[in-house]
Amino acid sequence: MDILISGIQLGAIYAILSIGFSLILGSARIIFLTYAVFYMLVGYFWYIVNTLFGMNLILSASLAVVMTVALGIGTYKLCVERIRQHETTVILITLVLAFFFEECVLLGFGSQLRNVPAFIPGYVELLGVKVLNQYSLTLAVSLVLIFLIWLFLWKTKLGIAIRATSQDREVVNLMGINEKRMSMIAVGVGIALAGIAGVMVAPIYLLEPTMWTEPFIMVLAIVILGGLGSIKGSIIGAYILGYAQVALVYLVPMGSFIRSSVALAAMIVVLLIRPEGMFGVLFEEERL
Amino acid sequence: MAYFLWRLYKNFEGEILAIPGKTVAFFGILFLFCLYFIPIHPYVLRILTFSAIFAIYAASWDLLYFAGQLNLGHGAFFGVAGYVAAILDLQLHLPSGVAIILGAIGSVICGLILGIPALRMRGPYLAILTLAFPVILTGVVFALPDITGGELGLSGISSLSESDLSVYYICLVVMLLSVLIMLKLADTRSSIVRTGIVFKAMAEDEIAARTSGINTPRYKLLAFAVSAFFAGISGGLYVYVIKVAGPSTFHPLFSIHPVIWTIFGGAASIYGPVAGVFILYPFWGGLFAATPELRMIIFNALIIIIILFMPEGISHWFRDRTERMCPRCKLINSRRRSSCRACSAAL
Numbered sequence: 001m002d003i004l005i006s007g008i009q010l011g012a013i014y015a016i017l018s019i020g021f022s023l024i025l026g027s028a029r030i031i032f033l034t035y036a037v038f039y040m041l042v043g044y045f046w047y048i049v050n051t052l053f054g055m056n057l058i059l060s061a062s063l064a065v066v067m068t069v070a071l072g073i074g075t076y077k078l079c080v081e082r083i084r085q086h087e088t089t090v091i092l093i094t095l096v097l098a099f100f101f102e103e104c105v106l107l108g109f110g111s112q113l114r115n116v117p118a119f120i121p122g123y124v125e126l127l128g129v130k131v132l133n134q135y136s137l138t139l140a141v142s143l144v145l146i147f148l149i150w151l152f153l154w155k156t157k158l159g160i161a162i163r164a165t166s167q168d169r170e171v172v173n174l175m176g177i178n179e180k181r182m183s184m185i186a187v188g189v190g191i192a193l194a195g196i197a198g199v200m201v202a203p204i205y206l207l208e209p210t211m212w213t214e215p216f217i218m219v220l221a222i223v224i225l226g227g228l229g230s231i232k233g234s235i236i237g238a239y240i241l242g243y244a245q246v247a248l249v250y251l252v253p254m255g256s257f258i259r260s261s262v263a264l265a266a267m268i269v270v271l272l273i274r275p276e277g278m279f280g281v282l283f284e285e286e287r288l
Numbered sequence: 289m290a291y292f293l294w295r296l297y298k299n300f301e302g303e304i305l306a307i308p309g310k311t312v313a314f315f316g317i318l319f320l321f322c323l324y325f326i327p328i329h330p331y332v333l334r335i336l337t338f339s340a341i342f343a344i345y346a347a348s349w350d351l352l353y354f355a356g357q358l359n360l361g362h363g364a365f366f367g368v369a370g371y372v373a374a375i376l377d378l379q380l381h382l383p384s385g386v387a388i389i390l391g392a393i394g395s396v397i398c399g400l401i402l403g404i405p406a407l408r409m410r411g412p413y414l415a416i417l418t419l420a421f422p423v424i425l426t427g428v429v430f431a432l433p434d435i436t437g438g439e440l441g442l443s444g445i446s447s448l449s450e451s452d453l454s455v456y457y458i459c460l461v462v463m464l465l466s467v468l469i470m471l472k473l474a475d476t477r478s479s480i481v482r483t484g485i486v487f488k489a490m491a492e493d494e495i496a497a498r499t500s501g502i503n504t505p506r507y508k509l510l511a512f513a514v515s516a517f518f519a520g521i522s523g524g525l526y527v528y529v530i531k532v533a534g535p536s537t538f539h540p541l542f543s544i545h546p547v548i549w550t551i552f553g554g555a556a557s558i559y560g561p562v563a564g565v566f567i568l569y570p571f572w573g574g575l576f577a578a579t580p581e582l583r584m585i586i587f588n589a590l591i592i593i594i595i596l597f598m599p600e601g602i603s604h605w606f607r608d609r610t611e612r613m614c615p616r617c618k619l620i621n622s623r624r625r626s627s628c629r630a631c632s633a634a635l
Contacts, residue, residue, distance in 0.1 A: 031415070079592060079596060082596065083595065083596065083599040086599045086600070088353070088358065088547075088551055088555060089551055089595060089599045091358075091415070091547070092547055092548055092551040092552075092595065093592060093595050093596075095544055095547075095548075096548065096588050096591050096592055096595075097588075097592060099541075099584065099588050100584075100585065100588035100589060100592065103584040103585045103588060104585060107581065107582070107585060213540065217419065217420070217423060217540065220416045220419060221416070221420060223416075224413055224416045224417065228413070260423050260426075260427065261423055261424040261425075261426065261427025261428070262427065264420035264423050264424050265420075265424055267417075267420060268405060268417060268420060268424075271405060271408075271409065271413070271417060272404075272405055272408070
């Protein structure tokens, strides 16, 4: 039961994170490795606004998300967009940016753990297991978010334009869609998702500057496992790897040491059987 | 005798002094060899020793990148070789050279295993898949604490040599040899070694390469094996220099370092990463000594700025500014010349 609850919660967080990442990867066509850092930064923004300025919880959380998105788009515009055609350079610069932000936080706050209060404190008893209300909230928010993202991508004009951009950049340009702006919007939406995931998680885990590395690797694994750019694949992959991790921690002694290893080994096995991931379509060869 | 020396000088002038890139490389290497005559602080010497080791590491990453395989888990090779060398040294007391070579062979096996998924995957899939390997190996290290020493790693490894200076020279010579071999393997114009042109073809267009009758799976595995071998050599040297083999080499960051050095120095050129390491690593060491708290921020900010202005890497940037190819005979000339030095065609 513990496994079930924790798995659902972890899977929900991973799902939000990987949808955002695969959105960026799909439509902006960049491997935006700074992504997971925003998940950590939002917690610190929230901490600043809430604890230091004493603003109310929900308001400060939304403010933190907005600040993160602004920062994210700023970084994208300033540092990534102008070198977008050099693929490996993008990988490098986004990684270096990630470490840069981590160091900034480390310098500003030190490495001690911080915590922020939960939205809804307390817990409910469910079949003999204490379920923190924050867990239920996370789950609810993630479901709503997934629904909203689906609505956005499939029913609005902007969403359709973003999906079109992920399919063929050149034709999109010919159709009068501003392909650069679409990429920027995709990055913004993706970072907003990371921000919301970070806000959901911050009260459960403690804030520390290195909290982004583990979800970061897991998100990469999930996105690859589910198939690049496939949102359905991301959700299912998130739950598979989330459950695999949680089950290992609970069932195997020393499980917490090897949880990432086993989850990643599972990913490799799936990829050996189906190289394009579970629901992915191989990107067609880029036109020259 | 005088005539011979004069010929030697003329050759030197024509081959090296005429091309600015080669001149810089030559005098850089000459300077690295002259450290024996210069009284030098032990900290600087240690930094340069590590630079030499990491130059092999970065160049081996670049060889794989040259063959079109983006590997974000290069630390796996480095670390496996280090552990193998450390275990051989501690348990069997093998001489250091043998232990390092055997460690590199262990790393080749690891490379062949990593190469198998690479046969089916490309681009971002492969990059992220390889990122997973060091993490998995960390799990293995933690799961077998009796052999690998668990979280603390293995310590008490014997030394390469008595004095720090000779350790430095060993690393420098090994570095030069490895880099020369890798340069030859990645030489697209060589008529003896075919790997250069094949790797390049594979990187440019794999399907076209296969259509032209190249056995791409075999060459991919070869690229992984060679790259793993040299990464293994550097991993072995590293373990002998710091005298500890720990799981820190499997940290994702450690696999990212060669990527930073290589792209900073100039990717897919083999000499680029060497230049990158010898610029960035001493710089980082200097920052570490000057401002320990701010060093990472300054370092990262500088890398970001430099990349924004030279996305191709520093060695390509330098080459574009100082060298120019003759349109008729394809000979490389200095940018200051107005006509080609061999065929006198206007540049």
